[in-house]
Amino acid sequence: MAFNDLIAMKKSSKKPQEGDVFVLQPLIGKFYFGKVIQTDLKSIDSFINGMTLIYIYNYCSIEKEIPLELEKEEFLIAPIIVNNQPWLKGYFETIGNKQVLENEKTVDFAFWDTLKKEYVDINGQVIKNKPQYWSIYGLGSYGVVGKEVRKAITEKE
Numbered sequence: 001m002a003f004n005d006l007i008a009m010k011k012s013s014k015k016p017q018e019g020d021v022f023v024l025q026p027l028i029g030k031f032y033f034g035k036v037i038q039t040d041l042k043s044i045d046s047f048i049n050g051m052t053l054i055y056i057y058n059y060c061s062i063e064k065e066i067p068l069e070l071e072k073e074e075f076l077i078a079p080i081i082v083n084n085q086p087w088l089k090g091y092f093e094t095i096g097n098k099q100v101l102e103n104e105k106t107v108d109f110a111f112w113d114t115l116k117k118e119y120v121d122i123n124g125q126v127i128k129n130k131p132q133y134w135s136i137y138g139l140g141s142y143g144v145v146g147k148e149v150r151k152a153i154t155e156k157e
Contacts, residue, residue: 005146008090015039015084016052019100021066022092024056026149033059033070034092037100041081044124047139051081053122055104056149066096071104077148078135079109081122086142111137 007025016022016036023031034056041051057073067073086092110119110131118126120137135148 003143003146005150006091006142009093011090012087012094014087014094016054016087016092016094017097019097020094021070021096021098022087022094023064024086024092024145024149026146026153029062031061031064032076032149032153033057033061033067033073035070035098035100035104037079037104038122041122043122045137048081048122048124048137051083051139053079053081055079055107056145058152060153064093064095066098070098071101075133076152077145078133079107080135080140080145080148081111081138082140082142082145086145089142091142091146107133109133111135113137 009025016039018036018039020036022034025031034054036052036054038053041048043049056076057070058076059067059073108131110121110127112134113120121127
């Protein structure tokens with residue numbers, strides 16, 4: 001089955017860096033913006049170790065220019081952990097770098113661990129309270145990102 005939730009742009013073998021702002025294109029000529037929040041994650045889960053935490057914002061443009069106050073936008077989808085495949089395959093295109101702000105580091109998010117049936121933090125440690133944002137704990141492929149983004153923009157219409 002072909003993957004067609006995101007349109008490939010420019011492939012890159014450069015590893016994402018904290019603060020990298022990237023675009024993804026679910027529809028021709030419509031760019032949504034994401035940001036690399038943390039790289040080289042440390043986790044008790046070997047699938048998460050060394051991976052990258054990203055935010056994808058609910059901000060759409062026809063230009064690949066970093067919005068002035070991207071950090072103030074709502075999330076399009078919950079924070080998600082990815083590997084480098086979205087960049088390698090060209091589904092994410094880095095367009096610049098902006099320092100990760102304090103309010104981005106303190107977002108109330110966690111992950112639902114389907115085995116433990118509990119919320120866990122980025123390191124896999126159980127947390128008590130249901131967070132404002134959550135997604136399934138694990139490595140999200142570009143396919144998962146594409147499906148979530150497609151679902152979110154379809155619900156908005």
